[in-house]
Amino acid sequence: MDPEALLHKNFIPLKLLFPEHDVELNPNTLCLIISNPSGSTPFYNAKIGQFTSGISMEKSCIFPLFVNALSGKGQIPNLNASIIHEFEKKLSLTFVPEKLPDSNVCFANSGEVRPEFKSTFGPVDIFDYLLAILNSPIVQNDLLHVPYPKNDDSFWGLATLGRKLCIAQTDNDRATVSLIIENIAKIHEIDSP
Numbered sequence: 001m002d003p004e005a006l007l008h009k010n011f012i013p014l015k016l017l018f019p020e021h022d023v024e025l026n027p028n029t030l031c032l033i034i035s036n037p038s039g040s041t042p043f044y045n046a047k048i049g050q051f052t053s054g055i056s057m058e059k060s061c062i063f064p065l066f067v068n069a070l071s072g073k074g075q076i077p078n079l080n081a082s083i084i085h086e087f088e089k090k091l092s093l094t095f096v097p098e099k100l101p102d103s104n105v106c107f108a109n110s111g112e113v114r115p116e117f118k119s120t121f122g123p124v125d126i127f128d129y130l131l132a133i134l135n136s137p138i139v140q141n142d143l144l145h146v147p148y149p150k151n152d153d154s155f156w157g158l159a160t161l162g163r164k165l166c167i168a169q170t171d172n173d174r175a176t177v178s179l180i181i182e183n184i185a186k187i188h189e190i191d192s193p
Contacts, residue, residue: 011145017083018063032130035060046134048127048166065123077123087126091152096120118156128162129155132184135165157187
């Protein structure tokens with residue numbers, strides 16, 4: 001088997017996951033932002049945020065979650081279909097391009113559903129998972145190749161921590177950020193080969 005194909009079987013190359021990473025972004029586009037503020041390796045800062053003109057493009061890689069649809073009507077997920085298909089196989093879940101809103105009739109997409117009963121995942125779940133993984137001390141040296149989740153429990157555990165981390169980063173709550181990163185490291189350490 002081709003070594004490059006084997007690498008892609010176990011790891012997600014970020015530049016392949018987000019096919020449109022060198023696009024002109026609209027203000028307030030939701031993005032995964034990986035920056036190296038000091039310019040020295042191996043320290044990186046990964047966060048989910050809205051694109052603003054204040055982000056240094058020279059020290060950051062910016063991956064938009066959504067891009068404008070070719071039809072010009074609305075936005076579509078900026079995620080590589082073959083990699084999403086790999087997620088579906090590994091998680092035994094169905095990808096939905098947009099999470100359906102909660103309703104009184106069906107709770108399948110409600111945040112209150114325990115992970116073991118979820119049947120779908122969406123673009124924001126992928127973002128939350130990536131945010132957790134990219135802030136794991138275990139991955140800090142190789143942010144270009146992110147591991148696939150081992151199973152759905154691992155995925156939902158890390159996605160939940162990624163969502164909490166996003167909120168804590170937005171609130172500039174450094175104590176909570178540190179605590180969440182410790183928990184991410186514990187889950188990711190268990191999952192690592």
